[in-house]
Amino acid sequence: MMKFFRQAIPTVLFFLLLNAAAFSSEDIGKAIRQENETPDEKDVEPYLILGKKIIAQDPQSIEGYKLILIHALFTKNMNAFLNTIDDFKEQGAPEPEIDYLAADMLYLVDYFGLALLKLADFEKAWREKYAQK
Amino acid sequence: MLKNKILPLFKLQIVSYAFTALLLFTVCFFVHFGREAHSSKSWEYVLPGGEDLVYWSYGKGRIMTPRCDGNPFYFEEQGTRHIIPWTTAETIGLISKYAKIPFSWFFPAWHILAPFLTWLLIVLCCWKLWDYPLSASAAITYFLLFSTLFHSHQMIQWTLYRFSRPLDGIALLFLWISLVFKGNRNNKIHFCASWLVPPIVLWLHPYYAGFGLWFTVIEYVRGLLKNKNASKFDLRFWMTVSTFIAGFSFIGYAFSGENINPLVLFGPTKPSFGSPFLNLLTSFLWLAVVWGTVLFFKFSFREKTTPLDFLTVESAIFLVWVCWINGFVVPKTELIVHLHYFLVPMIFSMTGWVYEKVIIFKKSGYFSIFSKALVFLTILVLTLSLVIKENLIFCSPPYFSIKILQYFFIILVSVWAVTGFDFLRRLTTKKGLVYGLIIAVAVAGHWIIPLNPQNRDFPFAGAFQWLKKNAQEKEVVLTASRKYRFCDYLFLKTGLKSYYNDYGSGNVFIESPQAKFRVVFYTALLLNRVDKIRHLEALSLEEKIHLVRLDYVLIPIPSPFYNVVTRQLQGFLKLVYQDKKCFLWKVT
Numbered sequence: 001m002m003k004f005f006r007q008a009i010p011t012v013l014f015f016l017l018l019n020a021a022a023f024s025s026e027d028i029g030k031a032i033r034q035e036n037e038t039p040d041e042k043d044v045e046p047y048l049i050l051g052k053k054i055i056a057q058d059p060q061s062i063e064g065y066k067l068i069l070i071h072a073l074f075t076k077n078m079n080a081f082l083n084t085i086d087d088f089k090e091q092g093a094p095e096p097e098i099d100y101l102a103a104d105m106l107y108l109v110d111y112f113g114l115a116l117l118k119l120a121d122f123e124k125a126w127r128e129k130y131a132q133k
Numbered sequence: 134m135l136k137n138k139i140l141p142l143f144k145l146q147i148v149s150y151a152f153t154a155l156l157l158f159t160v161c162f163f164v165h166f167g168r169e170a171h172s173s174k175s176w177e178y179v180l181p182g183g184e185d186l187v188y189w190s191y192g193k194g195r196i197m198t199p200r201c202d203g204n205p206f207y208f209e210e211q212g213t214r215h216i217i218p219w220t221t222a223e224t225i226g227l228i229s230k231y232a233k234i235p236f237s238w239f240f241p242a243w244h245i246l247a248p249f250l251t252w253l254l255i256v257l258c259c260w261k262l263w264d265y266p267l268s269a270s271a272a273i274t275y276f277l278l279f280s281t282l283f284h285s286h287q288m289i290q291w292t293l294y295r296f297s298r299p300l301d302g303i304a305l306l307f308l309w310i311s312l313v314f315k316g317n318r319n320n321k322i323h324f325c326a327s328w329l330v331p332p333i334v335l336w337l338h339p340y341y342a343g344f345g346l347w348f349t350v351i352e353y354v355r356g357l358l359k360n361k362n363a364s365k366f367d368l369r370f371w372m373t374v375s376t377f378i379a380g381f382s383f384i385g386y387a388f389s390g391e392n393i394n395p396l397v398l399f400g401p402t403k404p405s406f407g408s409p410f411l412n413l414l415t416s417f418l419w420l421a422v423v424w425g426t427v428l429f430f431k432f433s434f435r436e437k438t439t440p441l442d443f444l445t446v447e448s449a450i451f452l453v454w455v456c457w458i459n460g461f462v463v464p465k466t467e468l469i470v471h472l473h474y475f476l477v478p479m480i481f482s483m484t485g486w487v488y489e490k491v492i493i494f495k496k497s498g499y500f501s502i503f504s505k506a507l508v509f510l511t512i513l514v515l516t517l518s519l520v521i522k523e524n525l526i527f528c529s530p531p532y533f534s535i536k537i538l539q540y541f542f543i544i545l546v547s548v549w550a551v552t553g554f555d556f557l558r559r560l561t562t563k564k565g566l567v568y569g570l571i572i573a574v575a576v577a578g579h580w581i582i583p584l585n586p587q588n589r590d591f592p593f594a595g596a597f598q599w600l601k602k603n604a605q606e607k608e609v610v611l612t613a614s615r616k617y618r619f620c621d622y623l624f625l626k627t628g629l630k631s632y633y634n635d636y637g638s639g640n641v642f643i644e645s646p647q648a649k650f651r652v653v654f655y656t657a658l659l660l661n662r663v664d665k666i667r668h669l670e671a672l673s674l675e676e677k678i679h680l681v682r683l684d685y686v687l688i689p690i691p692s693p694f695y696n697v698v699t700r701q702l703q704g705f706l707k708l709v710y711q712d713k714k715c716f717l718w719k720v721t
Contacts, residue, residue, distance in 0.1 A: 096693070104660050112652045116635070119659050120615035126693040127616070 047071040060094050062101060069105055078114065081106075085118075096125035147260075150271050151253055157575055158249040162241060164579040165294075173588035177237075177626065181585055183619025185296045187636045190624050191219045193236055195226035197628070202226075203392065206623075206637030208609050208630040208682050209647055216392040220336045221297035247300045248293045252278060254304035255481065262315040263485065275571045277480055282578030285529035286536065288473045290582065299474040302338030305330055306478055309345040309372070313352050314440040316368040327372045332379030339383070340471050344478070346376050347451050348444070355443070407531035409460025412469065415534035416456040420449040422538070426490065434493055441486040448479055452534055472533040480540050484548070487541070491548045500553065507549055514542070587620040592689040592714035599710040599717065600627045600685070608684035613659065613698045616689070632683055651681050661697040678705055678720060685709075686718045 051067030058064065065088055072081040085102050089095060103118035142148045169179035180186050194205030202223060203213025225243070229236040252274050259270035281292040292299060309330045316323040331349075335342035353369035427442045452472070459469040494503045518525045526539055551557050560566055593612075600610070604627065611632035612621050618635045631637055633655035638648065654677060657663045669677060686706060688695055690713065699706065706718035 100660075103656075104662075107656050107660050107662065112656050115656050115660070116615065116618075116652070119656070120618060123615045123693055127691075130693075131691045 044071050044074040047074070055091075059092055062094060062097055065093055065098055066101060066105075069102060073105060073109060078111070082114070096122045096129060099125055146267055147257075150256070150267070151249075154252055154271075154275075155245070155249050157572065158245050158252075161248075161575050161579045162245045164576055165582055166241075166244065168580075169584055169588055172584050173591045175591065175594055177594065178588050178591040178622060179240075179585075180588070180620060180622075181294050181582070182291070183587075183636065185294075186620050186622065186625060188219055188222045188296050188298075189240070191215070192222035192226035192229075192239075193625060193628070195223040196230040196236075204637055206631045206634045207651075208607055210637075211607070214390055214392060216387045217339060218336065218386065219297065221301040243296055244294070247297075248278065251293075251300060251304040255307050258304075258307050258311040259481075259485075262311040265485075272567055272571065273484060274481075276574065277484060278477070279571075279574045279578045280480075281477065282582060284536075285527055286473065288470075289476055289536070292473075292477060294582065298338060299341075299477070302334055302341040302474075303477050305334045305337065306341040306345055307481065309334055309341075310348055310444065310478060310482070313345075313348045313369055313372065314444060318364070318368045323368060324371070327368045328375045331372050331376040332382075335376060335379045335383055338474075340474055342376060342379075344451065344475060346373065348447055349373050349376070351447055352443070409456070412456040412532055412534070413453065413460055415532040415538075416449070416453045419534040419537055419541075420446075420453050422541070423449045430490060430493060434497060436493060439489060441482060441489055444482045445486045448475070448482065451475075452537070456534075469533070473536075476533075476536070476540075479537060480544070483537070483541060484544050487544050487548050488552075491545075491552050495552050504549065504553055507546065511546060585620065587617055590714070591622075593617075593622065593687060594714075595712040596687055596710050596715050596717045597622070597626045600629060603709070604629055604685070609682045610685040610687050611655070611658075611683055613686060613688040613694045614692060615659070629685075630682075632681070647681055654681070658698060658701060659694050661701065663701045674701075675705070678702070683720050686720060688716050690714055690716065 047067045048071040051064045051069075051071065054061050054064030054067065068084060068088075069081065072084050081102075085098060088098055099118050099122035103115045103122060106112075106115035106118060143152065165181075166176075166179045169181070170176045173179060180189070190205045191202045194200065194202035197205070197211075199212040200214060201211040202219065203215055204210040225239050226236070228234065229239060255274045255278075256267070256270045259265045259274065260267045265273075278293060281289050284290045292303075294300075308326065312323060312327055312330065316327060318324065331342065331345060334345055349369050349372045353367070353373060356363055356367065356369065357365065423445050427438060427446055430436045430442075431438060452475075455469070455472060491503075494500050514525055526542060530536065551561060606628065607630055609630045609632050610623055610627075612623065612634075614621075621631070621634065623629055623631055623634075633651055638652060653666055654663070657666050663674065663677065666672075666677065672680070686698065686702065688698060695716075702718075702720070705720055707721050708716065709719045710717035
């Protein structure tokens with residue numbers, strides 16, 4: 001039964017994402033917290049695939065990055081999550097928005113310390129981009 | 134008086150050296166902090182980093198009523214102190230209180246006098262206890278202390294800057310170790326020092342006490358094993374006794390009162406300190422180099438093992454022991470982070486040791502072979518650096534033992550060059566040249582120290598003036614900015630408390646419901662989510678705002694958080710101060 005739900009929830013989420021390509025962050029946080037067990041890699045693979053597809057078409061799409069970050073959060077590997085953000089920046093992801101998005105997602109899954117760190121990155125990037133002009 | 138008593142003192146070489154050193158360290162203070170003041174546009178906001186702010190705040194927290202040096206930043210944690218005292222900071226606070234000296238005056242005093250006294254005590258040890266010439270001791274001490282300013286590892290680079298550790302303990306530890314190896318039981322000054330130094334070091338710097346005790350006990354036992362007729366109550370015995378007595382008083386302090394365990398001591402190791410296995414392996418590599426050299430000289434040159442041999446081998450074993458404990462017995466402690474504290478005593482002993490060995494080579498017929506081997510090694514290292522595109526001599530690896538090896542290499546080449554080439558040796562005897570070089574190294578070192586970015590055009594100076602005049606004692610200010618998370622000067626300059634501060638949240642109270650709410654509310658405020666804090670949906674905004682004390686909100690201009698903060702707290706904020714750099718609201 002649990003296995004069914006573990007597979008069903010991501011599948012439903014995936015179809016919702018396919019339709020809207022946008023998903024409220026609150027619901028993502030809720031879904032992650034309600035999962036008692038870490039889902040299998042293959043269950044969350046669709047987020048990664050879809051996210052990569054969106055970014056390939058539009059490297060500035062924050063929605064695409066959001067999907068890949070959801071995948072990283074579902075796998076519950078914080079190092080991977082943080083490394084992914086650094087990789088995004090190197091690939092030209094929109095800054096400082098990407099840091100704010102990451103902070104928001106971390107807040108939703110109760111990683112407050114990391115969320116504050118990302119907010120610091122966000123403010124730094126924001127100052128470099130807007131304040132010093 | 135001046136002509137008859139003071140001026141003749143300057144004929145003494147040590148007095149003239151000391152006076153010159155005091156002038157030099159004063160110049161160095163103005164070189165670096167003048168740049169900071171220029172950057173922050175005020176001499177009020179020139180602290181070199183966030184950790185300095187914390188330790189100065191502990192000093193100020195000690196003199197507040199009730200004392201709050203445990204966590205000076207939070208209103209709810211008044212009346213607490215640290216389980217391990219920050220003795221220097223607290224002592225400065227108490228001196229300021231009882232001598233009625235403004236607390237801020239201690240800042241320049243510390244940054245001039247602490248490096249000066251460190252230099253002076255090390256010079257006296259080298260001169261009086263280790264029997265090196267005074268002029269050489271003075272010059273080498275300058276160079277080795279200033280060499281830390283050029284190090285690529287940030288914590289080592291701050292050795293002469295950080296308040297208050299490790300600078301408050303370096304010279305005393307050096308004196309302790311010098312007494313262990315060179316002290317004389319029949320000398321009254323040495324005997325008194327052997328009783329006084331270990332307790333002072335322990336209270337100032339517990340890490341250093343462990344290091345000092347290590348040598349004391351090993352040398353005491355070694356002395357007894359070597360000579361069974363030797364007195365059992367020598368200097369090292371009394372040093373061990375005084376350390377243990379001080380240890381009991383320290384434990385008594387730690388387990389009484391309202392204490393805080395700072396997470397900084399027991400928190401998880403940061404990944405930048407490398408793998409425990411490689412840490413241990415590299416420390417074994419350093420031990421192999423040292424021990425191999427000692428054995429080589431013992432058996433090839435029939436040289437007696439010297440105190441410097443024992444000192445260098447024992448410190449290498451200490452390094453292995455720390456890496457083993459940190460990696461495999463009590464893993465993930467911060468002990469490994471503080472290894473850089475031991476760098477200065479280690480490079481001093483290493484310099485003496487290398488000099489001793491190179492001189493033996495010089496006197497033997499093998500100096501040219503040694504020179505060729507060293508030149509070959511240098512070429513090898515430089516070639517390897519070019520091939521792998523990494524400066525192997527000056528890079529900053531995470532492993533402390535590699536840093537020691539890098540220092541060893543630089544010291545070895547320097548000593549070899551000065552010993553082997555007559556023209557270089559002659560240059561070291563030209564006073565003007567040596568003075569000029571010392572001044573150049575000192576000024577360059579203090580010039581290249583990076584400025585604190587949080588000081589640049591510091592935005593809250595006006596708001597702090599307003600708060601000092603108008604705020605009630607111990608009111609709480611929320612600074613809606615992550616830029617100043619480590620260095621907001623709020624408590625230090627106004628005595629007011631923070632709503633959230635990264636250092637304030639680094640202690641055991643972080644698990645209390647209040648502390649957890651503080652973090653959640655602060656993060657939610659900056660992320661525009663105050664109305665949807667999980668589990669607190671039933672509370673009104675007013676109830677959330679006042680769950681933990683909050684009196685003011687401060688924000689720099691410009692700020693990415695201005696809109697989210699004002700929109701969410703609309704109706705609860707009354708603007709009380711505004712200038713070109715910040716807004717300050719009273720929370721109603």
